[in-house]
Amino acid sequence: MDTFVNIVSQPFTWGLLVGLFLVIMTWKLMRKDVAMLRSENARISTENKELQGHLNTQLKINSKGNEQLQTQLDELREQNENLRVNLNTVGQKAGRAEMRQLHLMETAVTVMREQAPGFAPAWERAMRDAENTHEAAQGGLKKLMRKVLPGGMSVPAIESRDDSEHEEA
Numbered sequence: 424m425d426t427f428v429n430i431v432s433q434p435f436t437w438g439l440l441v442g443l444f445l446v447i448m449t450w451k452l453m454r455k456d457v458a459m460l461r462s463e464n465a466r467i468s469t470e471n472k473e474l475q476g477h478l479n480t481q482l483k484i485n486s487k488g489n490e491q492l493q494t495q496l497d498e499l500r501e502q503n504e505n506l507r508v509n510l511n512t513v514g515q516k517a518g519r520a521e522m523r524q525l526h527l528m529e530t531a532v533t534v535m536r537e538q539a540p541g542f543a544p545a546w547e548r549a550m551r552d553a554e555n556t557h558e559a560a561q562g563g564l565k566k567l568m569r570k571v572l573p574g575g576m577s578v579p580a581i582e583s584r585d586d587s588e589h590e591e592a
Contacts, residue, residue, distance in 0.1 A: 527553040 430436055513519075531549035538545050 523557070527557055530556065 527550065530553035534549040534552060535545055538549070
């Protein structure tokens with residue numbers, strides 16, 4: 424027992440015991456941390472797999488939706504092209520241009536009846552006015568009115584002019 428007391432009384436022994444105590448405590452804390460990190464790693468791994476599954480599902484849904492939208496867009500483009508071709512064809516049918524010219528002349532003659540003194544210059548002016556009126560009537564409210572009241576275009580809009588123009592004509 425004397426040797427034991429002698430060994431325990433040495434500073435090296437106390438340093439060794441304190442060092443071993445610290446190593447054992449550090450090792451226990453490390454084991455606890457390693458176990459916690461492994462469980463956290465397993466949780467993150469399963470969560471990652473779930474998120475990848477959700478992402479794959481979402482991408483498949485988006486892919487199907489995009490494919491449907493693309494097919495609808497292609498169909499609408501084809502319909503648009505067909506309608507454009509049909510509209511051009513209808514606009515070019517025989518008789519359409521003649522009806523337009525006849526309508527312009529009718530409008531010009533109506534204006535000429537109101538402004539008759541000098542026929543040739545007045546006729547040209549009336550033809551230009553009728554052309555401008557017809558171009559303006561191709562869109563908007565006038566087009567709607569023309570569809571609702573087909574005879575409404577034959578009555579020209581009388582523009583107010585200076586008295587000097589009436590005297591010259």
